[in-house]
Amino acid sequence: xxxxxxxxxxxxxFEGLIQPSGIDLPxxxxxxxxxxxxxxxxxxxxxxxxxxxxxxxxxxxxxxxxVTVAPKVKIPKGYSMLYRPRSTLNRSFISVHTAVGDxxxxxxxxxxxxxxxxxDYQIKKGERxxxxxxxxxxxxxxxxxxxxxxx
Ligand SMILES: O=c1ccn([C@H]2C[C@H](O)[C@@H](COP(=O)(O)OP(=O)(O)OP(=O)(O)O)O2)c(=O)[nH]1
Numbered sequence: 001x002x003x004x005x006x007x008x009x010x011x012x013x014f015e016g017l018i019q020p021s022g023i024d025l026p027x028x029x030x031x032x033x034x035x036x037x038x039x040x041x042x043x044x045x046x047x048x049x050x051x052x053x054x055x056x057x058x059x060x061x062x063x064x065x066x067v068t069v070a071p072k073v074k075i076p077k078g079y080s081m082l083y084r085p086r087s088t089l090n091r092s093f094i095s096v097h098t099a100v101g102d103x104x105x106x107x108x109x110x111x112x113x114x115x116x117x118x119x120d121y122q123i124k125k126g127e128r129x130x131x132x133x134x135x136x137x138x139x140x141x142x143x144x145x146x147x148x149x150x151x
Contacts, residue, residue: 002079002134010079010134013071022131025083025109027123028070030057044146055125059094059115067096067113069129074106074151077142081132083111089129093117096130104142107149 002010007018017024031049038045049066059065075081081101089096097112111130115121123129 002136007134010076011073013074017128019131022084022133024128025069025130025132026126027057027129028068028108028125030054030059030113031066031068033064033066057123057125059113059121059123061115061118061120063115065113065115067111067129069109069111072106072108072149073101073132075101075103075134075143077104078137078140079103080135080137080140082135083109083130083132085130086128092121094121094123098130101132102143102145103137103140104144105148106151107147 001021004018004020007023008015011018011023014023017026030052032052033047034050035048037047052065057065073081080103083096083098083101085096085098093116095114095116097114101109113129
């Protein structure tokens with residue numbers, strides 16, 4: 001796992017968000033699901049999303065949201081990221097579901113947030129919701145999947 005001094009060199013766009021062993025990720029946009037989706041024979045049909053109005057979002061009890069974080073991230077070749085939720089959210093019955101960031105990925109990270117609680121939860125755009133932890137990957141390839149954006 002990479003520490004602060006290495007992270008500052010590799011992720012200059014994240015100045016001010018670098019932590020001793022990771023990078024804080026602030027909430028950008030929040031979306032609700034508007035249609036069905038499917039994954040059949042590796043063919044992705046993503047649900048349509050509707051963007052909610054911020055900057056303060058109300059996450060309803062027992063409801064799922066798709067969220068983005070800012071800024072866009074460029075993962076250098078030879079490195080990978082795992083995204084872990086902010087513990088304050090766990091303590092508040094809010095979970096942030098995440099996957100793996102691949103070497104070479106460039107684009108906007110999208111996570112799923114679920115309010116497991118019995119009550120609404122309010123959160124403002126810009127609040128830190130997760131932390132990226134970065135690992136060196138030996139012998140890695142490079143991501144070139146459907147979520148890759150051009151720089
Ligand atoms: O929680 C996450 C984790 C990763 N990513 C980004 C970075 C990652 O490199 C990219 C693709 O992730 P993954 O490989 O898990 O997605 P996939 O469904 O396998 O996409 P593809 O079929 O395009 O490889 O999405 C997110 O937006 N959210």
